[in-house]
Amino acid sequence: MQNDIVVEDVRKSYGKVQALKGVSLQAEAGKILGLLGPNGAGKTTLIRILTTLLKPDSGRATIAGIDVAKHPMRIRSLIGLAGQYPAVDEMLTGRENLVMVGQLYHFSRKASKERAQELLEQFSLTDAADRTVKTYSGGMRRRLDLAASIVARPAVLFLDEPTTGLDPRTRNDLWEFIRQLVDDGTTLLLTTQQLEEADNLADWITVIDHGEVIAAGTSETLKSQLGQDVLELQISNRSYIPQVQTLLESIGRETPHVDTATGRFSVVVPHGTQSLLEAVRVLDQQSIAIADIALRRPTLDEVFLSITSASEN
Numbered sequence: 001m002q003n004d005i006v007v008e009d010v011r012k013s014y015g016k017v018q019a020l021k022g023v024s025l026q027a028e029a030g031k032i033l034g035l036l037g038p039n040g041a042g043k044t045t046l047i048r049i050l051t052t053l054l055k056p057d058s059g060r061a062t063i064a065g066i067d068v069a070k071h072p073m074r075i076r077s078l079i080g081l082a083g084q085y086p087a088v089d090e091m092l093t094g095r096e097n098l099v100m101v102g103q104l105y106h107f108s109r110k111a112s113k114e115r116a117q118e119l120l121e122q123f124s125l126t127d128a129a130d131r132t133v134k135t136y137s138g139g140m141r142r143r144l145d146l147a148a149s150i151v152a153r154p155a156v157l158f159l160d161e162p163t164t165g166l167d168p169r170t171r172n173d174l175w176e177f178i179r180q181l182v183d184d185g186t187t188l189l190l191t192t193q194q195l196e197e198a199d200n201l202a203d204w205i206t207v208i209d210h211g212e213v214i215a216a217g218t219s220e221t222l223k224s225q226l227g228q229d230v231l232e233l234q235i236s237n238r239s240y241i242p243q244v245q246t247l248l249e250s251i252g253r254e255t256p257h258v259d260t261a262t263g264r265f266s267v268v269v270p271h272g273t274q275s276l277l278e279a280v281r282v283l284d285q286q287s288i289a290i291a292d293i294a295l296r297r298p299t300l301d302e303v304f305l306s307i308t309s310a311s312e313n
């Protein structure tokens with residue numbers, strides 16, 4: 001209950017646009033809640049409400065039992081925020097940015113410098129510490145922004161799409177930093193558009209779309225609820241397309257999609273690796289050469305399609 005986040009039936013409209021249509025969710029203290037949703041789902045709006053930058057039209061949100069709309073100053077002393085777009089100052093160095101944030105929190109000059117050095121080390125930014133931020137890569141800016149959000153050691157941290165636009169390797173590094181942060185007991189609410197990110201980091205995932213919660217659970221429960229793996233397969237000789245179509249139909253859970261120009265198939269399969277092996281075997285039996293084959297997780301789109309079609313039934 002300490003440092004947990006509770007959101008109850010929160011609504012927010014911008015003029016005619018209903019950005020949040022009654023959202024309820026909870027983040028347990030010391031855990032990572034992943035708020036997963038596509039563009040325009042309402043993720044940033046909810047973060048802005050929880051970080052006191054925006055007032056909800058109705059409903060209630062509390063952090064550590066404190067109402068965010070009624071006691072914004074108390075909330076601000078508890079939380080840290082790294083927004084969707086890095087807010088660091090381009091003209092200052094990495095170190096100067098961090099020292100400045102420390103001073104905004106009324107740390108002494110000495111304490112601000114010490115904290116800055118500590119964070120530069122923690123986020124592997126010591127080499128670039130005394131260069132202006134405008135020379136930083138996207139990944140370095142994100143790391144610096146993350147470091148800036150925890151200068152005052154907040155008990156509750158909000159990260160709005162912390163890895164959007166980063167290459168897979170930089171993203172993986174950032175995930176490591178984020179995991180380290182919560183190891184010392186920070187409560188984290190993180191928004192993302194990537195199923196994989198929520199999957200990797202979050203203890204609990206809430207999926208929102210069009211301002212509404214459409215699913216919630218652990219990544220395991222959601223995945224089994226949301227759909228199976230997708231088999232992708234490409235054949236070298238396109239004249240086999242009709243034959244492969246029939247074979248995949250018997251292995252998959254639905255009609256395979258095929259791109260006739262490239263000979264590339266994709267189909268949702270029920271048994272993961274086992275289904276992949278079965279596909280390899282039956283194609284081999286018919287002497288059909290496979291140019292490429294892989295299993296992948298459903299994309300967010302496929303997941304949403306599966307949730308929305310499930311709720312229509």
Ligand SMILES: Nc1ncnc2c1ncn2[C@@H]1O[C@H](COP(=O)(O)OP(=O)(O)OP(=O)(O)O)[C@@H](O)[C@H]1O
Binds near residue numbers: 039041042046
């Ligand atoms: N200041 C604003 N004025 C008017 N409409 C807004 C404003 N901010 C957001 N919206 C609208 O509210 C809805 C939710 O937007 P929000 O930014 O919360 O989504 P999001 O999930 O963060 O999306 P993204 O993944 O693109 O960042 C969208 O339809 C958006 O166009």
Ligand SMILES: [Mg+2]
Binds near residue numbers: 043044045084160
């Ligand atoms: Mg957003």
